Amino acid sequence: MSPRKSVAETRLTRRRIVDRGLEIASMEGLEGLTIGRLAADLGMSKAGVIGHFGSKETLQLAVVDEAADVFVREVQERVPDVPVGLVRLREMCEAWVAYLERHVLPGGCFFTAAATEFDDRGGPVRDAIRGMSAVWQRDLRIQARMAVHAGELPADTDVGQLVYDLVGVMLALNHFLQLEGDSVAPGRARRSLRRLLAE
Amino acid sequence: MSPRKSVAETRLTRRRIVDRGLEIASMEGLEGLTIGRLAADLGMSKAGVIGHFGSKETLQLAVVDEAADVFVREVQERVPDVPVGLVRLREMCEAWVAYLERHVLPGGCFFTAAATEFDDRGGPVRDAIRGMSAVWQRDLRIQARMAVHAGELPADTDVGQLVYDLVGVMLALNHFLQLEGDSVAPGRARRSLRRLLAE
DNA sequence: TTAGCTTCCGAACGATCGGTTGCTATATTC
DNA sequence: GAATATAGCAACCGATCGTTCGGAAGCTAA
Numbered sequence: 001m002s003p004r005k006s007v008a009e010t011r012l013t014r015r016r017i018v019d020r021g022l023e024i025a026s027m028e029g030l031e032g033l034t035i036g037r038l039a040a041d042l043g044m045s046k047a048g049v050i051g052h053f054g055s056k057e058t059l060q061l062a063v064v065d066e067a068a069d070v071f072v073r074e075v076q077e078r079v080p081d082v083p084v085g086l087v088r089l090r091e092m093c094e095a096w097v098a099y100l101e102r103h104v105l106p107g108g109c110f111f112t113a114a115a116t117e118f119d120d121r122g123g124p125v126r127d128a129i130r131g132m133s134a135v136w137q138r139d140l141r142i143q144a145r146m147a148v149h150a151g152e153l154p155a156d157t158d159v160g161q162l163v164y165d166l167v168g169v170m171l172a173l174n175h176f177l178q179l180e181g182d183s184v185a186p187g188r189a190r191r192s193l194r195r196l197l198a199e
Numbered sequence: 200m201s202p203r204k205s206v207a208e209t210r211l212t213r214r215r216i217v218d219r220g221l222e223i224a225s226m227e228g229l230e231g232l233t234i235g236r237l238a239a240d241l242g243m244s245k246a247g248v249i250g251h252f253g254s255k256e257t258l259q260l261a262v263v264d265e266a267a268d269v270f271v272r273e274v275q276e277r278v279p280d281v282p283v284g285l286v287r288l289r290e291m292c293e294a295w296v297a298y299l300e301r302h303v304l305p306g307g308c309f310f311t312a313a314a315t316e317f318d319d320r321g322g323p324v325r326d327a328i329r330g331m332s333a334v335w336q337r338d339l340r341i342q343a344r345m346a347v348h349a350g351e352l353p354a355d356t357d358v359g360q361l362v363y364d365l366v367g368v369m370l371a372l373n374h375f376l377q378l379e380g381d382s383v384a385p386g387r388a389r390r391s392l393r394r395l396l397a398e
Numbered sequence: 399t400t401a402g403c404t405t406c407c408g409a410a411c412g413a414t415c416g417g418t419t420g421c422t423a424t425a426t427t428c
Numbered sequence: 429g430a431a432t433a434t435a436g437c438a439a440c441c442g443a444t445c446g447t448t449c450g451g452a453a454g455c456t457a458a
Contacts, residue, residue, distance in 0.1 A: 010405070027319040031231065035446065047448085048406045056446060107319050116315045119377035120226040120306045130378060164371055164387040171374060172367030178318035179329060188363040209435065234416065246418080247436040255416060 014052050016042060018066045021059065025067075026107030029117050030060050030125065057125060064128045067110040071132070075099045076139075086152035086197060089143040093166060093193050100173050101186045108178040112171060137163055152199055165196050213251050215241060217265045220258065224266075225306030228316050229259050229324065256324065263327045266309040270331070274298045275338075285351035285396060288342040292365060292392050299372050300385045307377040311370060336362055351398060364395050 020041055025033045035056060039046045053059040075095045082088050100109060107113060111133060118126040140163050147153045153162075169192045176185035219240055224232045234255060238245045252258040274294045281287050299308060306312055310332060317325040339362050346352045352361075368391045375384035 029316060045407050113315050115374065115378050116312050117228065161387055161390060165391055167374065168367035168371030171370035172363055175314065175366065175370060179314050188360055191360060192364055244437050
């Protein structure tokens with residue numbers, strides 16, 4: 001039926017698949033993302049979908065990559081160009097809160113959902129998720145360390161502890177927003193961040 | 200093949216199913232819990248498994264109930280008989296940390312996993328999970344309120360905010376333990392709790 | 399024009415999903 | 429001891445899972 005598309009159109013089809021796949025995965029989970037469901041949503045055949053990836057696992061990895069791109073675009077690139085250290089750390093966290101508040105993905109934070117879904121298994125998908133999570137936490141740790149070094153945070157600050165607490169604030173935000181539809185949660189998150197990142 | 204069992208044995212079979220089901224669900228998720236897998240694990244037929252419940256949803260609800268029982272047994276009943284208020288609140292949180300540290304379930308906190316899995320869907324299973332979560336948070340809120348009233352916490356304490364932060368500490372603990380196998384996480388959790396629940 | 403490459407489809411594969419149906423064998427009840 | 433109730437099994441149902449295969453259709457290079 002469908003003939004060969006130009007190179008540009010082909011890339012576009014692949015993007016459509018991954019984009020819709022990310023939406024589904026953020027709601028139903030990476031395992032709940034089904035070739036048949038994806039094909040039906042996009043009005044194409046299962047073979048046409050899987051042909052771009054070869055296997056479901058490759059598709060899952062492409063979705064994880066896309067989630068990382070979305071995170072870069074919707075969080076990291078929106079961090080204002082402020083000096084490194086405490087000010088930048090605050091803006092990174094604010095961008096994070098705003099991202100969840102904006103409901104960019106229908107299922108909330110993709111990495112939160114994917115992490116709890118795959119935390120007990122092995123395999124490349126779990127490794128990819130863990131890698132993405134590690135990169136962001138590393139960025140937080142770097143800024144926190146700079147803030148300590150610049151005297152913007154107490155000299156005896158435990159940077160690992162601080163990152164732990166920041167992650168907790170974000171996990172709680174996702175939890176209260178998604179499970180309980182709690183609209184005051186972003187305010188709570190910001191208040192916790194203010195206390196954690198006070199000068 | 201298998202004949203009818205005595206009433207006691209029947210109850211025991213049902214318990215075996217739900218117990219193993221909870222273990223599987225804590226690792227693979229409530230949807231990843233399949234009748235066939237459960238039957239194979241227990242050395243019985245699918246019909247023998249589903250016969251006790253009638254449908255998979257009923258089985259899932261039974262597993263959620265069992266998870267609540269485990270939580271009561273492993274957390275709430277281990278809270279020492281200390282006076283209400285701040286002291287009791289501290290012991291409740293400590294019991295919670297110890298529960299995750301003890302690795303009672305192979306997949307970590309069942310309700311954390313179940314909540315993120317079902318937070319985007321409707322139906323009785325989601326309602327049950329939300330209900331369990333609400334009960335525990337209510338208990339926390341009550342003790343926090345008593346602590347404020349007794350002057351053990353600052354008078355201007357925002358109890359909702361405190362519960363938000365406590366939940367964040369626990370979600371982070373589960374996250375770092377399960378995804379990253381971080382053995383220092385329980386220490387981090389206790390340190391955060393000490394800061395949140397300082398007199 | 400022609401040959402090759404690629405995208406996508408329709409159809410089918412074996413496996414597994416949740417669930418149903420008869421049946422056997424036993425515990426319980428009378 | 430006879431009648432009844434029921435736990436669990438083997439077999440099967442239609443649906444869906446991920447995946448494979450052959451071919452149709454159109455772009456591109458020769």
